[in-house]
Amino acid sequence: MRVAVLGFGGIGAPVAHALARGEVPGAELAGVVRRDPASGADGLAVLGLDEAVERADLVAECAGQRALAEVGARAVGAGRDLLVVSMGALADDAVFEALVAPAPGRVHLCAGAIGGLDLLAASARMGGFGQVRITTTKAAASLVQPWMDAGLARRLREATEPLELMRGPARKVTRAFPRSANVAAAVAFAARDWDAVEAVVVADPSVERTSHVIEAHGTAGDYRFEIRNRPSERNPASSAVVPFAVLHAIEALAGRTMVFR
Ligand SMILES: NC(=O)c1ccc[n+]([C@@H]2O[C@H](COP(=O)([O-])OP(=O)(O)OC[C@H]3O[C@@H](n4cnc5c(N)ncnc54)[C@H](O)[C@@H]3O)[C@@H](O)[C@H]2O)c1
Missing domain, CATH: 3.40.50.720 (NAD(P)-binding Rossmann-like Domain)
Incomplete structure (x- = not known):
């Protein structure tokens, strides 16, 4: 190939x-x-x-x-x-x-960058989800976006504490953070339901690992996956x-x- x-x-x-x-x-x-x-x-x-x-x-x-x-x-x-x-x-x-x-x-x-999508997809086929959430926590400076005003961008670059940047439908969040929240779209595809998936993006100045916590509750059961990835050295917005x-x-x-x- x-x-x-x-x-x-x-x-x-x-x-x-x-x-x-x-x-x-x-x-x-x-x-x-x-x-x-x-x-x-x-x-x-x-x-x-x-x-x-x-x-x-x-x-x-x-x-x-x-x-x-x-x-x-x-x-x-x-x-x-x-x-x-x-x-x-x-x-x-x-x-x-x-x-x-x-x-x-x-x-x-x-x-x-994530896993558990196979199980979410199987569970979606069995009966779907009442609620799914993916919470992504990344190095604060790597989350600066062109749409942010200068004040917010500076807050991220100079942050000393974690800051929840966005919470909302996966569709909105994945488009707002195109280099950092493709995982929200991946979960929505696996769950076969954009509307059931809430995505949260947290900027944390002190993290050494990018984390994604996926929580899903549905007919097939209750799931919680926690992924902690080493950031890519070449691009800290991506995982190695x-x-x-x-x-x-x-x-x-x-x-x-x-x-x-
Ligand atoms: N699904 C996931 O879990 C996941 C995780 C990390 C990144 N991503 C996606 O992967 C993308 C790439 O990540 P990266 O770390 O390699 O980013 P990067 O910025 O290091 O590299 C992207 C490269 O693509 C090039 N490029 C952009 N548009 C192009 C085009 N039309 N034709 C040819 N080259 C083009 C850029 O010039 C750049 O060299 C991210 O933007 C993100 O959308 C997905």
Whole structure:
């Protein structure tokens, strides 16, 4: 399976290098798609989007919600499979409709920074949830967003105590924190219900781990998952484990058997 990696940042770069080193049986790197192709990719092949769609069997999106919105439908429309990490983009109905429409390529969702999605999905199928909440706590400075006024941005950069930044429907929260709350969209997809999922984002100046606490109460039972991830050194808004979640998903798509999905 030839894989084009979209984006060469905290997630895309280690994924592309691992593929190039042959670390995923059944998969090889077709190339990397960069917003600015002239910046290169540590000597790895850089492809234009059209070339990538032509040469790859799978496009692995590691570039952000906007990039997914811009290029996802083109990849699946051309018959390429698409692996998504920036799934908060699917909170936008137009993006969702474009990617869910019948197409020759298939869309696959990567679990990314969290787990327990398989059990939530099974539970949703059994009878759904009365209530689901995901509480994400991250290093305060990594949560500064372009829509924040200067006062709030400064409060985050200079914070000395935890601050609850947003609490609301997963759809709203994942769009407000596009680099930090894709997990809220992942939980909503697993629960099959955007409206049942409340997302909370807490900025904490003293955290050494990014935490996600998922609490769900439904017909099948009561669940609480607590995930504490080491932040990525390259991009503290992402967790270090995410490239490995992408590689795991690629390995499963490349046909490896006996693998959790
Ligand atoms: N599902 C999850 O659990 C999860 C966790 C962390 C991050 N994410 C998502 O993954 C995205 C990438 O994370 P990261 O840490 O690698 O971010 P990053 O900022 O380090 O890297 C993103 C790279 O993508 C590039 N890019 C943006 N638009 C592009 C386009 N149209 N074509 C090609 N390249 C493009 C950027 O220039 C940048 O180099 C985040 O924005 C977030 O949406 C999801």
